[in-house]
Amino acid sequence: MSFTAIAAPLDKSNIEFIGPLGENMQVKPFQTPHGQAIINNVLPQLQSSANSVSVFGKKQSWQPFNKINALTLGGLQALRFNIDVTRFSKGTLSIKGVENAQLFINSELQTGDEHTYKLALANGSHNVIIVVQQVANWKQVTLDFEPKADTDKITINTSATQRLTAKQLFDAPTLSALSLAPDAKQYITSTRTYSSKTANQANVVTELKNNDKQTLYRFEGQQPSNLIWSPDNQFLVYMLGNELKQLNRKNLTIKTLASELEGTSNFNFYNNSSLIFSWSKSPDDHNSLTKHYKGLQDRWSYARNVSQLYMLDTKSGLTKALSQGPISHSFEDTNSSRGKLLMSRQIMAMQASTHPETELVELDLNSNKLTSFGKFKTFNHAKYTNKDVYVVAGPDFKNGAGRALPKDMLANNYDGQLYLLSDNGKNVKALSKQFDPSIGQLNVLDNGDALIKVTEQDTQPLYLFDLSKQRFKKLNTGLDIVEQFSYSHDRNTQVLLSGTTASTPQQLKQLNVSKNKAELLWDSKPLAYANTQIPTLEEFNLTNQDGVEISGRVYIPSNLDKTKKHPALVYYYGGTSPVTRGFTGRYPFNLWAANGYVVYVVQPTGATGFGQKFSAQHVNAWGDYTASDIMQGTQAFLKKYDFVDSKKVGNLGASYGGFMTMLLATKTDMFSASIAHAGISNLTSYWGEGWWGYLYSGEASKNSFPWNNAKLYSDHSPVFHADKVTTPLLLLHGDSDTNVPVGESLTMYTALKLLNKDVELIEYKGANHQIFARDKRFDWWNTMLAYFDKQLKNEPQWWDSMYSQD
Template structure:
């Protein structure tokens, strides 16, 4: 067993158990207590006429595991083979033997990481589950290792000689290890819920808004890291009319005439008739093909990529900076596919890759973008936007741009999204002496075939991201709006932005229709409420909820309360933030706090869950402060421009000043128990702060940058990112920036215990960045730990690694901020 799975209550291996037992040798006594039967729920007999018990068959585990989910639900009764059975208190059971199966359910609540043994007496044949995971006993004794929080225990009994003799005892390892047992169904938020609960993974709305496709996925113990995904075709009343369960479709598109859906599945391009649900294969053997769209009712337009022949030579000669990327020599061209025959014809050609930006089937034209030179040695690769006439194969250059994100037709005009420096600074709204942050997306309109351009969002503070265009020429834009992700409608005729009322703090995915009254299908969440799926009428600007994950994934769950907390920094600028407060907060007590930030030119948005689960940290008894320091997009160009050539200069001040303001506002936070953490640029900030202040008692940096020069030269996109973060500055012309702002050059100033986390296959911020800091701090005799996740890249995605990663961070802070080292020592025992 991986000892980092302790929050699931798994039985440790002998090796791990021995290592853990050494932690308890200082206490020679054990602390035992019988469980009160009134704290246990009982149901049974289940299928009293059962001739053979599951253990007497060849399918015991399958039978038990299929029954388990029904028993775990917070319901007062279940119905089995037509018989309704009610849960009752175990102390009301007075029986010798009962037919069929019986089940018991209880909640074990830990105020801190707790180890001990649960002994069950009087049940000859039983299976015990903690948080859905089966436990393996030694005789009748189960080893427990539970993190802070509520844990559901379910016992399914198959053979009991006398129910009056059934007893439960819990024996703690030490007097600090305590569990409270109860029959309550209300519980605190768990890591499993945040990762496993159902979410919308894909969505698509038909052009007439009468049908939509939605994919939902969830995780469970039996499938481990593999998601369980189901895609359904639904009508406008949200009723399912077609269901994909085994293979899952991708690249879903709808025919303009509203008759068909086309999608990729199992390597084949398939067409589904929306009325008859009949199916045909259009084409196959399409490896490398993607981005399919209906060009018209009879043809599809798509990109088809070709990988170079495998190179078996002993060396690789780099042709340019991009050759460090594993995919750099893959080329992609544009094709048109005839739906009736499956025949494809190429539209673009040459050594350069072409990408489809948009197309206009009535005019017979396609907007394409391409890099002007492969392997170009520049921090801002130049993009050429061209218009291709399909009928004669001729192309016209619309423009050559150093800054470019996306382009879409708007009738005879073209929308472009790009940074403020597009077209020689057309979108700039800054003092003359400031450099733009081109991650701060802006919206432009090109007219007269690109000869004229106008900036549409220069006075619009949100940063423009995804762009879509309606039939009337208006645009839907997904934007970063302070710490939210929102949808806005750009009214082209009135030249103004109108916010669409999705009801979400964070819009995740959206799809729109092309009818006269266009609608938007959108998924998203709020800081304190999980994901929902809604449909919004653009004309009425009103949304209705189609699906809510809360009843299914978060029933009877306590969620942290949320405060808005903003302060004015020393420069007179308001810095936004928010504070998550533990449930059952007692303001007369003192609480540890965690300060989280990013700082890498994007705000930390208000999604309910994600890689950094603020609500979970609050459930573990921490006040959590999320701060949006200077340099983030979504707050206006001048705010984001301060990110350029700063490398933490303003960000560090805002974090430290914000933390001091936090302590004044919330006197129940213990100033001597503050932790801070961040990832990527936020990991860089953690290391940098450790060289500037001792206000924190423990710090965690995930995938952080310790040496700006080595990141610039070795990270796959380091030099590209530095093109904005270090604009016009290089190690040879601004050595001070690259050295003075690099944490490793100031490692001797660190006094705070520091945990470095990193994926050992990180291509964005190579793992050597953590090695640099670890080596320096070890040589200096500082308190530092380094943990690598094997095979992980810049982010931790896999379910087992994610749980391990979350537990590791909480255990580290528990050790340093709560004086509770047991969880950390359990995960990483000293040899």
């Protein structure tokens, strides 16, 4: 039976009306040269969830449209409602009886022909605002919707509750930087937002605030960077462009300390009047026709830049070099009471090694004497603690001082460990052998204790390492993921930190270390997620066939009818780090669940944060344990969640996870559709062509090379088994990816096309390994959901609307 689309009027009881706004207008906005700007500026007030709007001192309230009996009104009027769709839908919205109006959907102005608008609506809630400037008779105003097909069904309502949207996740205010003063009496935050108006350009506002959250100073134009506080609590120093500025915290006056500082970074106070910083210089390009490679690292665009450390006197502006030579030096820490500077440097500029050596050196600033603490194959960073030095490095540091593994196992040196070096590096003590979390960011308090951010399973909490008691204590931040933190230097240490939980958007907190209690300072939820349905989160762990617990979590759509079968997505990484519990990110689990998918995130064997033995199984495995865990986990997930349709399960991953997607496609047909973003199809080409391929392979394929272990490289490369693939596969890749070159997807695409397999390839122009730009991010998210809608929901319309005309 054929279907003929018929326009139907929208129920006025599900539409709200407000007006008149500015009823004494002599000239309507459309009669001025600035009409659209006038409408755009009032739009945010109309979009808010408030029940009323005040204009020129007169308050007007929203009311049901079907109760309006007016004819012609002065000023402006507006209609608002939500359109909800459960699948991608198209149709035509007609506004009749209106002479002049603008239609906004999700803040974006729609273009139409004589008040007729063609709509294409993705699955979700869509906010509709119609700003009306001229109507002859409101009793004759109607809105009609004509669906394009019988599947294009919409519902309208005026509910304040909505499903989570992509725009919320990307555009919501987030803290991109924070810093706490040494005395904890002031702090700095930088808040970043996006909007349709600014497109890919972020709007960033940096504010200096006091303990009462009052703004003392505000940067709205050019934004400061490298914010640091003087130890005596008098000044805030920062970079603005290529100038170094000093803001007096007491009277807020500003002084320029130095200029012409292009290439500088990483400013740190040495004492109250001296700064230490890095200054890099790019070599002159004398030959634009060819490039003669000098070593393995020369593939990196920045490899020939040399960075040295300098000291700046803030009183005179005089700068002096602290390091020199053809090899870059990196700042680690200072100890002004001892007149010492801790630096790290590569042994040589270009090293032909899968594990380049780093040397830790100490400079005596009084005598200029340089002391080496040693040369290490694994090294992350170092900090002073009194006369000794904390070091974060892998288990193999100092001949395996941190190993907590059987003798026959190779360590995964991405699993950060904490050490204490003494006697100029001659003695080392491993501090975290029995501590499973992987050590990340390290800071040292004035008493010598360490404040560290770790990866603990799929969380990133803060721990305090008590040096005297030699023990770790977890700090109660109330967050799953601590994104960034800053701490005070007073006796009662305070920590300013931001972060999220898996189901809670970003918050700013201040934590009292001694009381181990945090206070909420700022919360993005009421600002950007008010009245938003957040999917339900459940923990789901299993014991694999080797008796090892494999953790995971499941996101369940709000108000899911569990008497019916629903599609699901399985996500994983599988590399050396777990998929952490951030509220949002490049892969928005909450958004996928809001679009009707049950989402299972699995943490397979090999990741850091679960102990050294767990992470060591990543070495020379290339998916062996990982693939088994993902398949076992998916089977257990389907058994427990019987409302998931086992015939409608998709899987996806990125980078190493993209490799896993390709590899799984050669091993199983349990998935009905797969997506690999920036995945590896050939271990040999990735090892040789990726900028960091040989370095990463130095751990993932430790001591194994194509000439001494060809079996590892061929047997584990998906393209060598492309003929076994039966699952429809979408390959996504940035065409400027330097980490995993786009050739990895091209290789797999070529193989599957020649084999007449179901494969699609989408390249993002100008994108590297990750998709950052707002327009590309939305398109990328839409592409993934549209592909799964087509394959798992039998809803090809969204995918076809995006790609059928290419």
